[in-house]
Amino acid sequence: GAVVSQHPSWVICKSGTSVKIECRSLDFQATTMFWYRQFPKQSLMLMATSNEGSKATYEQGVEKDKFLINHASLTLSTLTVTSAHPEDSSFYICSAGGGQGALEQYFGPGTRLTVT
Amino acid sequence: QKEVEQDPGPLSVPEGAIVSLNCTYSNSAFQYFMWYRQYSRKGPELLMYTYSSGNKEDGRFTAQVDKSSKYISLFIRDSQPSDSATYLCAMSGAGGGADGLTFGKGTHLIIQP
Numbered sequence: 001g002a003v004v005s006q007h008p009s010w011v012i013c014k015s016g017t018s019v020k021i022e023c024r025s026l027d028f029q030a031t032t033m034f035w036y037r038q039f040p041k042q043s044l045m046l047m048a049t050s051n052e053g054s055k056a057t058y059e060q061g062v063e064k065d066k067f068l069i070n071h072a073s074l075t076l077s078t079l080t081v082t083s084a085h086p087e088d089s090s091f092y093i094c095s096a097g098g099g100q101g102a103l104e105q106y107f108g109p110g111t112r113l114t115v116t
Numbered sequence: 117q118k119e120v121e122q123d124p125g126p127l128s129v130p131e132g133a134i135v136s137l138n139c140t141y142s143n144s145a146f147q148y149f150m151w152y153r154q155y156s157r158k159g160p161e162l163l164m165y166t167y168s169s170g171n172k173e174d175g176r177f178t179a180q181v182d183k184s185s186k187y188i189s190l191f192i193r194d195s196q197p198s199d200s201a202t203y204l205c206a207m208s209g210a211g212g213g214a215d216g217l218t219f220g221k222g223t224h225l226i227i228q229p
Contacts, residue, residue, distance in 0.1 A: 006159075043204075043219040043221045059216070095217075097214050104212075104213045107160045107162075109159045112157065
């Protein structure tokens with residue numbers, strides 16, 4: 001399967017600061033990237049969908065001004081959590097689609113964010 | 117009612133047993149059905165996907181979809197300790213992987229040596 005990386009793998013930040021998470025598709029061009037959030041013992045919940053060069057589409061209940069998504073190239077999408085609060089602490093996972101199997105979606109290893 | 121229901125387990129079975137994992141769903145618009153495996157603190161890994169109703173087999177894994185009952189299953193034959201992980205079902209509409217996925221909570225599977 002295709003390889004998707006995320007950086008950093010974990011981050012601790014203070015309340016009120018901003019954190020940027022990178023998602024890269026290493027061996028294919030991802031026309032679409034997705035951002036999910038997973039709380040302990042909960043499902044992965046889709047936050048937003050981004051297409052290269054376009055504005056992201058956010059799911060209901062996700063604040064677009066708080067979770068800034070940029071998909072500047074076919075291999076890189078970034079998620080910036082602005083003015084982070086402890087309730088934003090979660091496991092953030094990206095996935096990339098549009099690769100060798102257009103129906104398939106490949107997930108990154110995730111980023112664990114802890115806001116103190 | 118959640119869109120996708122999945123028993124979180126844990127489900128513990130002896131090595132070599134046949135494992136049955138299941139999900140039910142309520143949204144009749146779902147057309148693609150996936151099974152992912154996730155190890156602790158890692159991203160999900162795609163195991164199989166199926167379009168519409170029917171069966172699909174890949175080695176020791178068999179996926180079944182019954183759209184009339186809104187019920188999907190994953191069977192693992194000859195289970196191994198290395199199969200111990202959390203198994204997530206996921207679904208999407210006509211866009212398949214081009215759409216965001218709706219996940220179940222995941223079932224924590226433990227294969228006892």
